[in-house]
Amino acid sequence: MKNPLDKKIILAANPWLKDVKILEQSVSTQIDAKSDGQANTLYMSEKQTGIYGRFGREYFASPEGGIYMTLLLKPMDSLESLPNYTLLAAAAVVSAIENLTSKKTEIKWVNDLYLNGKKIVGILAEAQVQADRSLQVALGIGINFYIQKFPEELTHKAGSLFTEKPSITRSELVAEIWSEFYRLSNRDFFSFYKSRSLVLGKKVEFEENKTLYRGKAMDLTPDGKLIVQLEDGQHKLLSSGEISLKKWT
Template structure:
């Protein structure tokens, strides 16, 4: 760990509490000069660090993305993550794919302050704003069967919803299969992709990506998105940092991933769905359909009962919901 990283970690642990330069030097086995240089570098990066001749240094509330801040927010039961934080990225999904090809290990997390060319399902663009969002992708090497792939998106949706509910005290909803909504507006999109091993026929790599509107003010969205999109903190200052939310999401994700029974999270996913019981329209194989969303299978598929009472089982990779009748 670099000197700067050690200093930042110690300051964050003592958040809002002063610690003298001498004490820091002793705890980290560093010189006072090394401490002073590291603090100056951190301030240049935007970290708010107060100083007092009599008290020392104090880390103020700073919403700067950092690997150190994310690690401090992770539970002891969460696996050790290999974390890279970028100022900007064309796409963290692309970064994670490159990491996979370069042999990076399981549980590699890539986080960016802004994405220059963010894409969601079916290549749809979404709004990205520096300092106000979370754009990240996690690389996993699960060696599982393909039918288990959809569950990663479902698990991630439940994990994000839990984390947001706990911090904001606002109840989230999930739009099948990969969007998180608050008060009828989208605040997060999730994208999962898999790579297979030809010989074993199993999934060798899974990449889970997400874009979260964290503190984008409502009037900062493009005009065409203001009625459709929002953020976790659209009209007030955040009560948490982005690092804390990121840590909470992955704590919940790994907790669900390792819990027993394995399907327990699906009931929570169903309860949070605002699609079930509503009339939906969709296009499949070039044909338009409309029907009632009646259930979600154990593999995360949406079952729609058409007007003639026949059923369509929809996979997330096959279709996109065109319309949900919220008055039904």
């Protein structure tokens, strides 16, 4: 593969990382990270065969031109006091892209990044309580970096950060993402996340218990729930672990 992932570039920009492990092929870096369990370690793969997203949904992984990675964390705080890693990661990716390119991406609540109306990034955070009661968080990010061809059924909704020769390498973007992740973890990433929202202020549709609801996305709670004002004036709090938006205009 041209411009293979470079461990040295990533680690040089992120001294807080203990290691970067890169495989030529993997079923899923989420599985790799959770199985290996090394804290502050980034697991990456050039190719993935079984990548998945929220609710176990299949995620398209291109044989070339993608970034597939999972950061394994073992935070000392309680589960209730952890930052919202999904929001933090989304803010970090947007910030990194803005720092390195002229492209402006937006965040579709809660874990997808869009460019020119098409999804280019998916994020998945999975927290587990281990047998010794310690916490383990696997934070996965999949990025369509330079993908020139998608399956026909995805061409209308899947996009790529670059459609022509990239101005940066994948390793440079990865290095910047985790540098921003570390920086923003000690700052107000929530306000940054909201400022890049694709859905706030827009009409949205979602399904709950087989009932379709329509309303306006008004705001986010600090823990990442979406506040929607329904057509009848009532407000609903949407949890990202239970509901996915079907439409936004």
